[in-house]
Amino acid sequence: MSEIKALRSIINNSLDILEDELLAAGLPDLWVAKPQMHPLDKPDYLQTPRLFEARRVILGACRMLAAAVQPPTEKIIEEGWAHQRSQALKMATDYNVAGVLADPSVDPEEGIDATVLANRFGLSPDPFKREMRMLASHHYFREVAEGRFANNRVSMSLIPPYAAPYAIRYVAGWGLTVAHRVVDALRADQPRTAAQLAFNFDTDQFAFLEKNPKYLEIFTSAMTGCYEIAAVGLVTDFPWKNLPKGTTVVDIGGGEGGLAMSIAKAHPHLQLIDQDRPEVEEAAHRMWKTHTPEIYNEGRIKFQSYNFFTPQPLKGEGIIYVMRCIIHDWPHDECVAILSALKGALNPSSRLLIVEHVIYPPVMPKEKTPLLLGFMDNSKPYAELATPWPLPNGPQVIELTHDIEMFCNFKAKERTPAEWDELLGEVGMKVVKIWPTRSEFSIVEISLA
Numbered sequence: 315m316s317e318i319k320a321l322r323s324i325i326n327n328s329l330d331i332l333e334d335e336l337l338a339a340g341l342p343d344l345w346v347a348k349p350q351m352h353p354l355d356k357p358d359y360l361q362t363p364r365l366f367e368a369r370r371v372i373l374g375a376c377r378m379l380a381a382a383v384q385p386p387t388e389k390i391i392e393e394g395w396a397h398q399r400s401q402a403l404k405m406a407t408d409y410n411v412a413g414v415l416a417d418p419s420v421d422p423e424e425g426i427d428a429t430v431l432a433n434r435f436g437l438s439p440d441p442f443k444r445e446m447r448m449l450a451s452h453h454y455f456r457e458v459a460e461g462r463f464a465n466n467r468v469s470m471s472l473i474p475p476y477a478a479p480y481a482i483r484y485v486a487g488w489g490l491t492v493a494h495r496v497v498d499a500l501r502a503d504q505p506r507t508a509a510q511l512a513f514n515f516d517t518d519q520f521a522f523l524e525k526n527p528k529y530l531e532i533f534t535s536a537m538t539g540c541y542e543i544a545a546v547g548l549v550t551d552f553p554w555k556n557l558p559k560g561t562t563v564v565d566i567g568g569g570e571g572g573l574a575m576s577i578a579k580a581h582p583h584l585q586l587i588d589q590d591r592p593e594v595e596e597a598a599h600r601m602w603k604t605h606t607p608e609i610y611n612e613g614r615i616k617f618q619s620y621n622f623f624t625p626q627p628l629k630g631e632g633i634i635y636v637m638r639c640i641i642h643d644w645p646h647d648e649c650v651a652i653l654s655a656l657k658g659a660l661n662p663s664s665r666l667l668i669v670e671h672v673i674y675p676p677v678m679p680k681e682k683t684p685l686l687l688g689f690m691d692n693s694k695p696y697a698e699l700a701t702p703w704p705l706p707n708g709p710q711v712i713e714l715t716h717d718i719e720m721f722c723n724f725k726a727k728e729r730t731p732a733e734w735d736e737l738l739g740e741v742g743m744k745v746v747k748i749w750p751t752r753s754e755f756s757i758v759e760i761s762l763a
């Protein structure tokens with residue numbers, strides 16, 4: 315079978331399954347044009363395993379189909395211009411264009427003339443119209459009549475509290491400036507990170523952000539938004555519910571406690587301890603008091619100032635350790651130091667859960683693996699489907715881009731399963747199981763070797 319025929323069949327079959335799953339859940343078909351979010355867009359909507367996998371496979375197959383259909387030079391030029399798209403999204407976010415278009419006084423089908431919008435924002439009308447037009451050509455807004463723009467489902471996600479505007483502020487601001495120096499940072503004799511080169515600092519990035527509250531705020535709110543979307547998968551697709559009552563989850567480098575809070579809400583039988591730098595503690599107390607006063611007042615969450623380069627003070631039975639997005643922020647030697655500082659606290663039955671983007675090299679299967687989506691069972695725990703031929707492993711566009719981002723910011727990385735084995739082997743630990751979740755993150759369950 316040719317690649318393109320296989321892709322057509324994968325897309326058709328997966329679309330049928332997507333439709334069945336939506337019907338079974340009593341949900342309407344997906345759309346682009348209508349300026350409303352779909353129920354699936356709610357950050358806490360838990361998709362069935364079949365629905366989650368159907369969407370993942372369709373996206374992967376559509377990307378590959380486009381690569382087959384589009385002339386290669388055109389694809390490269392189009393994607394090389396991604397910075398224009400990202401800056402146009404930044405402009406739309408900075409001026410809250412979607413929010414203005416969503417005002418109840420605006421007819422959602424008629425939209426607003428670009429000149430009226432531009433005058434309101436103090437922007438030049440003609441280039442503003444052209445920026446909006448470029449965004450509309452990528453389905454970020456609609457051009458409903460020449461020069462008139464309206465929201466669609468995609469642009470509605472640019473309105474807070476959705477995560478997208480926070481992510482764009484980070485990606486298209488800090489991220490773009492840093493990416494500009496990535497080629498310099500790749501040089502074998504270059505000791506500085508792309509971020510250090512771009513912003514001219516020599517400390518670690520957390521220390522730099524601490525001294526630059528503007529960037530710290532952008533960084534923190536982007537992370538919070540992305541974590542929020544992942545929470546429902548993370549609290550469902552690991553068997554937290556089977557942990558004995560009273561087990562203490564120690565969230566090492568837990569920040570303000572976003573992950574601990576999701577676990578505490580979903581699993582009332584667990585106790586939580588958030589360990590982080592002393593600078594974070596005040597904000598963490600504030601966040602828990604505001605968002606979950608009952609858990610805070612019950613004392614089910616505790617805070618501990620702790621430097622994760624020093625020996626872990628909490629040890630014994632009934633403890634499970636968690637690190638989310640910690641190891642991927644540090645170069646290799648520091649990763650070894652952080653894990654070694656924990657090791658002394660572990661006994662043979664202890665578990666460490668590392669929550670990160672586990673990456674899978676996008677290798678194309680050699681054998682003609684079929685699409686097994688039709689056999690997936692929603693009543694079973696979530697397990698990732700093997701991607702069918704000709705799709706490469708994945709598709710993990712977001713995860714693999716994060717990997718580069720970690721290099722740019724920290725000379726650090728996301729890891730493949732083999733790289734996890736290697737790192738953990740160095741410190742006398744091993745992978746027990748990698749739990750994929752219905753989110754961009756996996757949970758790597760680790761014990762002493």
Ligand SMILES: C[S@@+](CC[C@H](N)C(=O)[O-])C[C@H]1O[C@@H](n2cnc3c(N)ncnc32)[C@H](O)[C@@H]1O
Pocket residue numbers: 520537541566567568569570571572573589590591594620621622623637638639640643
């Ligand atoms: C990317 S954030 C992840 C936060 C949290 N784990 C989450 O997933 O929401 C990294 C965290 O590591 C913390 N951190 C950095 N250096 C640390 C250290 N030496 N000891 C303890 N925490 C540290 C930072 O304060 C920050 O909260």
